[in-house]
Amino acid sequence: MAGQEASGDPALRRTLSVWSAVGVSVALMxxxxxxxxxxxxxxxxxxxxxxxxxxxxxxGVLLIAHTFVRLAQRFSHAGSVYAFVGVTLGPRAGSVAGWLNAGTYVFFGAVTATAAGIFLTDLARxxxxPNELPDWVAFVSGWLVLAAVWWLAAREIKGGATVLLVTEGLTVMLILVVAAITLGKVIAGHTPGGQHLDMSxxxxxxxTSVSTVFLGIVFGFLSFAGFEAAATLGEETEAPRRNIPRAILGTALFGGMFFVTVTAIEMMAFGTDSAGVAAFAKSxxxxxxxxxxxxxxxxxxxIVVGATFSAAACCLASVxxxxxLLFALSRDGIGPAALAAVHPRRNIPxxxxxxxxxxxxxxxAIGWVALRARPFDVFSIAATAGTLILLVAYAxxxxxxxxxxxxxxxTQIRKxxxxxxxxxxxxxxxxLYRNVIPWPHGSAVWGPCLAxxxxxLVVAGVLARPVAAREAGVKLIAQQGF
Structure with missing residues (x-):
């Protein structure tokens, strides 16, 4: 930060607590x-x-979280993965990782805005x-959510982060209550379709081959995606080299326990036979x-209203x-200079x-108008593409x-x-290998193709500007005090 101020580069101020960082990570997850x-x-x-x-x-996420924790203990930078990789593997690799991570968050913004639209349409039906609303209503509803996200993203994140954390926390508590009641009825055998406790x-x-699980694991990674988002607040959080690692690891641990427990109850509640799995997939x-x-x-x-707020909060955290990331990349000369602007009063890019x-x-808009895709198709395509490029950035x-x-x-780390x-x-x-080999067919091809x-495009763009990458590397080293 000192290096940035001395050089006249745009700088962010440290005004956020560890709970603000947790709020952004949990909201994006x-x-x-x-x-x-x-x-x-x-x-x-x-x-x-x-x-x-x-x-x-x-x-997998806990193994990745170890990496982010160790790196966040040493570096605090708005560029997150861009800075981590740039300092360790070089500015070109860092630039690729940064643009991929920024692209991931943009894709997830589309995923979550669309999800909010799907939930609102489902609620209205x-x-x-019932049965009278066309699918395109979900896109329009999603754009209304996106407009609200734009308004909130143009203001200081401190208050918004608190709202994100409280809203998500209340909805999670309600889901856990429903899951506990459902599990009790499943154990007791008081179920609508004869469902029972089934550890299968x-x-x-x-x-079904075990390797096929790695096709479905993409949506597992998607559910965790953003657990590391606190790292993007490295220049705005107090004591970042202590608080950011805590936020990252805490979010990953909570997510793991929550997702495994709740998905198990969900599947048992629908039933593990073919009819139950089919109903589960269509919900x-x-x-x-x-x-x-x-x-x-x-x-x-x-719950659907709560999930809609959760999707909107995730969209805000994605933005x-x-x-x-766009700010950090542009400040260092790898992106358009206009994106490095910081609002003079609100302290946001x-x-x-x-x-x-x-x-x-x-x-x-491209998904709806050009591809004629349904809302859930746009959700799935953007989710797959965003997750696959995120896995490359994680790697x-x-x-x-x-x-x-x-x-x-x-000497601080045990070998x-x-x-x-x-x-x-x-x-x-x-x-990554299992999701592209063999190459998918039909509608499943769009996500990997887009990724x-x-x-x-990112690799070609970075390689085409070697001087900009080298200069960015010099700035990264100076910003981190090396």
Missing amino acids: APSMAVNINPQGTAAAVGRAVPLAFLLATV KVAS VFSVAPG DALMGDIAEQYVAPWLSYV VGASR HVAAAAAVAAVFAIQ LATLGAVRLLFLARD SEVILPLLGLALLGYT VAVLV
Whole structure:
């Protein structure tokens, strides 16, 4: 920060507490939204073994969290992965990781704005107009949510982060209450369709290969995506090298316990037979449907409303994360100079935030108008593309951690810890491999194709500007005090 101020570069101020950082990470992870709409994508690939896929995703995320914790203990920068990788593997690799991470947050903005629209449309159909509302209403509803996100993103994040954390916390508590009641009825056998306690949800069904689980694990990683978002507030959080690692690790641990437990209850509540799995995959809001069947119909409306707020909060956190990355990249000369502007009173990169919102809108509009895709198709395509490029950025950060912490002379870290990032790399690598080999067909091809296209464009763009990358590397070193 001192280096930035001395050089005249735009700088952010440290005004956020550890809870603000937790708020952004939890909001971007959006657990109450995720358990309502992400497991359906996993079920399409792995059937009843959704909780198993989420358990494997939890292991992978905790291994990755180790990397982010160790790097955040040494670096505090609005560029997050861009800074982590840039300092450890070099400015070109850092630039690639930074643009990929920014792209991920933009894709997730489209995912969550669309999810909010889907939830609102589902609620309207249940309450007022069953079977009368066309699918495109979800896009329009999502754009109304996106407009509210733009308004909030153009203001200081401190108050917004508190609202994000409180809203998400209340919805998560309600989901846990419904899950506990549902589990009690499943154990007691008081279920609408003869469902019962069935631990087969942690195993693959006959005829399904174990490797297929790694096709469904993408939606598990998607549910966790953003757990590291606190790192983008490294220049705005007090005592960042202590508080940011706490926020990252705490969010990952909570997410793992929540997702594995709730998805297991969800699958058992729907039933592990073919009919139950099919109904599970077709649900527009899993916990809303479970609340309607197992607790009280009116409670399903409350949960869907809560999931809508969760999706909107996640969209806001996505825009916040993307804007900080765009700001950091542009401040160092790798992006347009206009995106490095900081509002003089509100202490936020307002131009970068507007650019992120515009990109989210463009993804949804292209999906609807050009591809004629349904809202859930846009959700799935953007989710797959965003998650795959995020895994590449995670892999680069993990490689950087191995080089810095274990190959260099760092006496603060036990060398035996190297097994953790290496295991993380293996899991990331196999997940990426399994999702592109064999190359998918039909509608499933759009997500991987889009991810490959973004990766190629980012790498080509960075390689075309070697001088800018070198200058950015010099700035990164100076900013971190090396």
